[in-house]
Amino acid sequence: MAVKAPDKPKKIKSRSRTMTILAQYFHNKMAVFCAGVIVALILLAIFAPIFSPYGYDKVDYTALRALPSREHIFGCDVSGRDIFILLCYSLRNALIVGACSIVVQLIVGLTIGGVAGYCGGRVDGILGRIIDIMYGFPTFLFNLILVMVLGRSLFTISLAIGLTSWAPMARLVRGQVITVKQSDYVEAGRALGSSNFRILFHYILPNCLGPIVICMCQGIPSAMFAESGMSLVGLGIKPPAPSWGGLISAGQGYILSYPHMILYPALSFAIVILAFSYVGDGLRDAFDPRQSK
């Protein structure tokens, strides 16, 4: 009867946090699918206009309001421009607007929220009130006003959208900073002698990254929506530069006779926003530390 010594404990494999989040994300099939759709769309937006023979600024008199055919997949609009290519251009514009406005939101929201959360006290009181007021803002109305003032280029539109919708980001960042600031590990870090700078970048920022990414992902569709809304009203990107809202409003008048002029833009718009929503939701679930059932 030999006595056996207990085995040495096996080495535990660990995963970095990013990998865990990605793995969790990949469980959600719909979200992965939509992420793929978005990547495809981005590629389309970049390359389709380059390789296509149709442009957006020339009138083709032979194909006015043409129905969908082999040459024009989605048909043509009033001026004979291929709708598919127009959609690709509008996608490009929309993505640019989305990305730029997100950047603006990030800059403003991160700064204000971060400062408010980190400083606390009076500064937080004032900034917090400002954030609350911005939350109740009629953002769309202000978008219109800002565009009126600043002009109608892509840049100014994204600036306008970013400047009016940074409130959710700021509130999120502020909340996260406050939570992290009060947590034990920050206190531990401080006890070990980290400088303020280090605390900010090493402890607080990485923990805010999750909600920030989610907010960004949800901000892109709303920015696209706002931009298209402005075009619909008439204050969007200057024609003949194509824009989704413009396409939809132009096609409105032909809804009975040439439905393709409104059908494809509206449908594609809905699909793009849907895809972004699914991705945003998927990200939110992936960042959730609780294991889903």
Next chain:
Amino acid sequence: MAETILEVNDLHTWFGKKKYRFGKRKGEFKVYRFGKEKGQYKGGKVIRAVEGLSYTLNRGEALAIVGESGSGKSVGVSTVMGLTHSGPTTRVTGRVTFKGQDLLNTVSDPKEAGLFKKHAAIREKEFRAIRGDQISMIFQDPMSSLNPTMKIGRQIVEPLLWHKGKLRQEIQDEKKRLLNEGGKEALKAHRKDLRMRNFARARGLKLLEEVGIPSPETRFNNYPFEFSGGMRQRVMIAMALIGDPDLLIADEPTTALDVTVQAQILSIIQKMRKRKNTSIILITHDLAVASSFCDRVIVMYAGRVMEEGSMADFIRCPAHPYSQGLLNSTPILGDERARLEAIQGQPPDPRNLPSGCPFSARCTKCMELCTREAPPKTQLTPGHNVYCWLCAGEKVQEKEADING
């Protein structure tokens, strides 16, 4: 005269992750698949939370179930309560008898699986009649166990109001008593009190007082966040005992509380037990708590029973190496040792249980045989059983002969 209240026989609870595709019949695990080994179960790894748990509990007795986190003690009792039942990702087998009534309807014959659903429906309704009324449970974390947006008074009274039959019976008894004592005038005078809600409320107030909450009248209408942790746990106890249950299950009631409050809570439970002769199952990982008032103890590890016996026997001579390790690692006041003796290693992954004795990896006295086969039950003294090859005596020699010869 010891009357057996609860009898648990060979209880197994397994969890899997199988999801059913559209079209397949929804319901329990395909029972017949389970008879085979892990590898053939398509859904992935199976978590064997409870393996072969058996015990009996008499009226008025207090049983302690002791074990580390993940040893299956909580799952064991939630299966007894019916909170964990057979379903698409869970399989429960074994027999649980409460006051003579069979609580689990488990199917070992696959052909009966079709009937299972109908059986399950009946069982759930009967279970609900029992839960809260005859068996009640106290949970571990009083912070999250109370509904934060509901006044605690209402939460305490709910078990009474949800078992209306019993409540009506009690009101009838009260009516009779009043009639006998004071005649019809007394009945009329107390008419308001005999309405269900008021009756229940009065009962709730009485219980609040018994568990030691000051000014129960005001506290009755407070919200959970207005209580401290110890008070909340007392509210939980009041909630559990308001129905005069025959069996009280306390799942780590003191783990979330500090030591002074711990003693108070335990004394309350003890007091209520003495008063109504309630049986108690106390789940804990703290042997000190367990030994303070339990008569018997079961030690669980990785879902299996390692040792069971009366508390006195257990403390005096623990037979299993795990039990010895547990007792040794309890710090004692006045102890002059420089280091606490801890048991080396970690509990095993419930998905990858090793064959043989689950404790073999950490056991200092492990033998070759231990890693191969699960140890049998050995009775040391009547009532004191241990599952260890070290104590198995001749059986070990038999096994060795089997292997060599």
Next chain:
Amino acid sequence: MFKYFLKRLGYIVLAVFIISALTFGLLQLAPGNYLDTQRILQQSYSSATMSDQMRAEWEKFYGMDKPALQRYADFLINAVQLKFGPSYQYSNQRIEDIIARTLPISARLAFSAILVALVIGIPLGIIAAIRQNKILDRVVVLISMIGSSVPAYVMAIACTYFLGLKLKWLPTIGWGEPKHYIMPIIALSLGPIGTVTKYTRGTLVETLNQEYIRVARAKGGDFIRVTFKHALRNSLIPLITVVGPMLASLTVGTVFVENMYAIPGLGQYYASAAVNRDYPLVMATTLIFAIMVMGMNLLVDMVHAFLDPRVRVSLTTKGGK
């Protein structure tokens, strides 16, 4: 509690003040003014241009000859009395009349949409949460995703196309009879339905996983009691916080829907005012919208505090957020 209400009210006043100042300032900076835009637009049709004298008279009529600050002060004084003066485009109507006429319509539309959203969305969300991960749940989730992502005007277009033109069940434009209400409300409420459903389902699922639900089951609670009395109550409370922002987005949605269905509501006037640089109208409408949105948010917060005792405590004691 009352003090908190007053405090919030004070903030609203302050915010409205700031918004009005900002808007006014921005509008002053805006390039192009009404007269020039009209002149350019009209140029293709007539060669008539405004003489300088006509222009001066026009400006005097609208008080533009006074310096900016004074104009602002005048505006504020008038605004408090709810007198906004005549609009540029419709010089025969005073703005407050326009608002009085159109605001009830828009408000009616928006509130009906929210009501519909709640009445349909909450039960849908409950069903989805109960049958989690089964077929019904997946379908409901899909619908809610589509509803909450697709913008209002796309919905409006789809509705118009299918219900109005193809099936000819409902009239596409017009206003006055109940049947004119149906399609705009459908279009407007599909978004909120999606949001409400998604949110209800989410919070209910989360609540059902809480420990106290288990406790309630251990007390012998049956399915209906546990779900409705315990779980639902706690999960509907966060829903209230979503209703506020939903209202804000509805104000945007009404602009499009009114545009589409030719409904004489405030949104339509706002859109055309913005395009045509009708500054007085823009100022007035912005203020009205801002007040409405912030007032609704305040109301929502009050209801939230009323329902959730924890919020009540955190609001009344010092410390707050």
